[in-house]
Amino acid sequence: MAEQIGLVQPQATDLATDELAAVEKLQQGYHNMKAELGKMIVGQEAVIEELLIALFCKGHALLVGVPGLAKTLMISTLSRTLGLSFSRIQFTPDLMPSDITGTEVFEEDKTTGGRSMRFVRGPVFANIILADEINRTPPKTQAALLEAMQEHQVTAGGKQHRLPQPFFVLATQNPIEQEGTYPLPEAQLDRFMFNIYVGYPSEEEEFQIVRMTTQSRKVDLQHVLSGEEVMALQEIVRKVPVADHVIRYALQFSRLTRRTEGGCPDFVNEYVGWGAGPRASQYLILAGKARALLKGRYHVSTEDIRQVVLPVLRHRIVTNFNAEAEGIKSDAIVKKLIEYIPRQQYDELDKTAARVMRDQPAA
Numbered sequence: 001m002a003e004q005i006g007l008v009q010p011q012a013t014d015l016a017t018d019e020l021a022a023v024e025k026l027q028q029g030y031h032n033m034k035a036e037l038g039k040m041i042v043g044q045e046a047v048i049e050e051l052l053i054a055l056f057c058k059g060h061a062l063l064v065g066v067p068g069l070a071k072t073l074m075i076s077t078l079s080r081t082l083g084l085s086f087s088r089i090q091f092t093p094d095l096m097p098s099d100i101t102g103t104e105v106f107e108e109d110k111t112t113g114g115r116s117m118r119f120v121r122g123p124v125f126a127n128i129i130l131a132d133e134i135n136r137t138p139p140k141t142q143a144a145l146l147e148a149m150q151e152h153q154v155t156a157g158g159k160q161h162r163l164p165q166p167f168f169v170l171a172t173q174n175p176i177e178q179e180g181t182y183p184l185p186e187a188q189l190d191r192f193m194f195n196i197y198v199g200y201p202s203e204e205e206e207f208q209i210v211r212m213t214t215q216s217r218k219v220d221l222q223h224v225l226s227g228e229e230v231m232a233l234q235e236i237v238r239k240v241p242v243a244d245h246v247i248r249y250a251l252q253f254s255r256l257t258r259r260t261e262g263g264c265p266d267f268v269n270e271y272v273g274w275g276a277g278p279r280a281s282q283y284l285i286l287a288g289k290a291r292a293l294l295k296g297r298y299h300v301s302t303e304d305i306r307q308v309v310l311p312v313l314r315h316r317i318v319t320n321f322n323a324e325a326e327g328i329k330s331d332a333i334v335k336k337l338i339e340y341i342p343r344q345q346y347d348e349l350d351k352t353a354a355r356v357m358r359d360q361p362a363a
Helices: 017-038 045-056 071-082 097-101 144-151 203-213 227-237 244-255 266-271 278-294 302-313 321-326 330-340 344-359
Strands: 060-064 086-090 102-108 115-121 128-132 153-156 159-162 168-173 192-197 272-274
Touching: 017 045, 017 071, 017 227, 017 278, 045 060, 045 071, 045 168, 045 192, 045 227, 045 278, 045 302, 060 071, 071 086, 071 128, 071 168, 097 102, 097 144, 102 153, 115 159, 144 153, 144 168, 192 278, 192 302, 227 278, 244 278, 244 302, 244 330, 244 344, 266 272, 266 321, 266 330, 278 302, 302 330, 302 344
Parallel strands: 060 168, 060 192, 086 128, 128 168
Antiparallel strands: 102 115, 153 159
16 A cells, blocks of 8 residues: 555654754744734634644735634734734725835935935835735735745845745735725735635634623733744744655645646536646645644644645635536535545555654654
């Protein structure tokens, strides 16, 4: 079975002793951050976990939900717990690209009379960017974020200006009131590691929200991690070993959505117009690594992949007219893929990989 899937047994973890201590700090920081966010946010545990996974993977996230679900509060609270600089950009139909990135202005030296150009930085020069209601501004302005998100820099007047690190874009999007909104281009959607769905709270959670927010109270948030610590932990996430069978399992989710590749299940051929690209496979593995560490493991399992496949794939699958006519969304297709890809052989290989990791402790 291992030969059929191409399993390469994972070697001892690449994490050194001091890095293992840092991983323990990451796990502790994760629980502390959830506790701090819980002072302001009721429920939404899955959303918070996905946000933190994206953060530790150097990824950007798109939060989709109707108004009033604390998306903006969640992001601003996250920045406060990390002690990072924070900028909120309210996207509107009249927002210009230079309103985000900054612009060059003439500056006169009063002593010499000489003139020169000076770059005035825009709000994108912060560690955490909240792009609020990003679909309410035209594509030209939406595209102003692309270079910042991908290259972590802004180009103005032929010069590149590096953005502060760590850099993390969190965008919110309202799924209703499509009149007067501009859908994000596929190229920009692909830059977001996660598309996180923010749903309604349960009845008990809504009861707690109403009781907590309709009385006078003061909340003191503690800094959990510094920017330097976040960047160090982001590098450690990439060192987590992954067995080949886990990579091949992740690849199936991306490749089975591509009708042009052949061998797709019938429901993909019927309902999918365009499938996910290689960036989806990369993000599945990175997210699996981060989730494994947060759960106290030093290797990735196929269960980690299954737990992150929805936020990674839901915005990378373009459904066709048949799906729209029958009300089938990309989430339904991803869930069908989870059931379509056989688990038993991968579960057995997961057990083998876990046993190898136990028998080969870190150096």
